[in-house]
Amino acid sequence: MTAPPLAYVVDDEPDVRESIAMLLRSVSIKTETYASASRFLEQFSGITERPAILLLDVRMGDIGGMTVLELLRAEHPRLPVIMITGHGDIEMAVTAMKMGARDFLTKPFRAQSLLERVQQELRKSDESHSSDLRIIEGREQLETLTKRERAVFDRLVLGDSNKLIAIDLGISIRTVEAHRANLKEKLGANNLADLVRISIH
Structure with a gap:
């Protein structure tokens, strides 16, 4: 079972940071808050074992949100980011979306609007995370094969x-059947x- 979703909230305004955290926690989204980008x-x-999202303020005292976004896109491109911006930062927020941010919220924002956007991105993140886990699991299973x-x-x-496999590998059909049975057991596969599916993943 996938762990409950996690939201990171990075904003140097305490009121904004805590109001977002309270809102997200009210719908069972685990939240970690940070007063600075550093x-x-x-x-x-x-990325951890749970779907996650980052809500990131554009303008902060130490490191700006754009710099953080650029770093994350290089090192953690799968983490969805929603930018939080003041009225004067709309152009910057649009630029951030071109850099890979999923959306931006303008202060002051409606609670319901924030929830809808966060939950939408978490659903996408969960689907992507599940796919990643299947790929990792498939690789680990294949590594158990001789x-x-x-x-x-x-x-x-x-x-x-x-028959064709036996001819090409220079072994008997019975040996192919034995290998086939062994690998199906190791991979937990019932049929071809x-x-x-394991190969695709």
């Missing part, structure tokens, strides 16, 4: 018959369709 960057270690089992697996997902 503190956030020091403690942020990347060299010969992997060779048989690669040929099976291409649609080759046991399962093997193909």
